[in-house]
Amino acid sequence: MENIYDLIIVGAGPAGLAAGVYGARAKMKTLILEKGTIGGMAAKTTEIVNYPGIPKTSGEKLGEVMSKHAEKLGATIVRDSIRTVELNGEIKILKSRRKEYKARSVIFATGTRPRVLGIPGEVDFKGSGVAYCATCDAEFFSNQEVIVVGSGDQAIEEGMFISKYASKVKVIVLHDEGVLDCNRLSAEEAFKNPKIEFIWNSTLDEIIGDESVERVKVKNLKTGNITDIPCKGVFFFVGMIPNTEFLEETELKLDKRGHIECDSLLNSSISGVFVAGDVREKYLKQVITAAADGAIAAVAAEKYLEEMNIYINRIKDKNVAIGFWNSLDSDGLKYLSEKEKELRENDVDDFIYVDIRKNKHLAKFFNKENIDSPELVINK
């Protein structure tokens, strides 16, 4: 028999694993697909101290505990990378290079990755001096000089962290002296830090070295002068990119930066497809908010499946009337109950009430999600 999952979650970071816990607990047949590290980006963080109830852990450990929890409740975790998807039908199809997976609902929890600027030397020295994660790599630069590229919250906060190890942190900033893109408190702290130095009005032009980074060329945007600065490491903190390239050719709506668009219940633009974690645009991208998203998306997926079950068992191929109404409109209910009496006598075998506020998926399925007054659909 064909293996069709109730729920497939793409990504086993905190969002995907939390969705796995909630999905499996709700007795949905749940599969989590992960192309890289179980635990996601958080697993690359050596210290997590802000997840409530766990005063201190490593991201790797947290990922391990979360994945065991999901598995214990019945979720299956498989290592595979999804490359193409077909999402529009009742059954969603996800394809990797070697396999095809089918599900009645999907949660994309594919997270983000650091932006690569493509500066000469950046890719060549990745892992040999070029880094994107302070908590993972700062220690390797103990008592050495490093460069930080970027001036947003992440750059300045990570720069402060690196300064615990490095002898000097030189931050390259595009803007005029004193202007950073981070919050004021972090800026004040950074200005007071004797190990942090700012190189204003500048960009990184090139990273040079033999086996690993030895120096960089920095260009002053006002004078055009290029300065050679010796250093052992270059940390890039210039933003994160959502992992959604494989969704670009689909009908799933992405914003201009590539995040998957969704509503507050984490419904994407396609019925039965949900979003969780850093892959959506939001105010705070952290483990706790990713996990919270996973829970919401899984519960929303469960509700979607319940409504689709009504469609499959009571509507599809049946002689039924469906009365769409808004539960705030009591006259609508009166109107529909009169219609029910009439129609049940001769015309239909069943009459189904769909409250468009509560049964949003069924309402959307029939394009009735925004009606002002009750409407009837006869399905024959």
Ligand SMILES: Cc1cc2nc3c(=O)[nH]c(=O)nc-3n(C[C@H](O)[C@H](O)[C@H](O)COP(=O)(O)OP(=O)(O)OC[C@H]3O[C@@H](n4cnc5c(N)ncnc54)[C@H](O)[C@@H]3O)c2cc1C
């Ligand atoms: C340096 C650094 C330090 C951080 N420190 C903290 C901290 O101390 N506390 C905190 O709360 N947060 C921290 N964060 C943020 C936290 O890591 C993220 O908010 C969180 O990991 C987001 O979870 P997620 O599940 O949405 O995505 P991710 O953790 O990014 O997981 C997404 C997963 O999806 C997988 N995936 C992507 N595409 C596919 C595909 N096509 N097929 C299969 N799998 C796919 C990826 O391999 C990845 O494992 C830190 C982030 C960074 C970069």
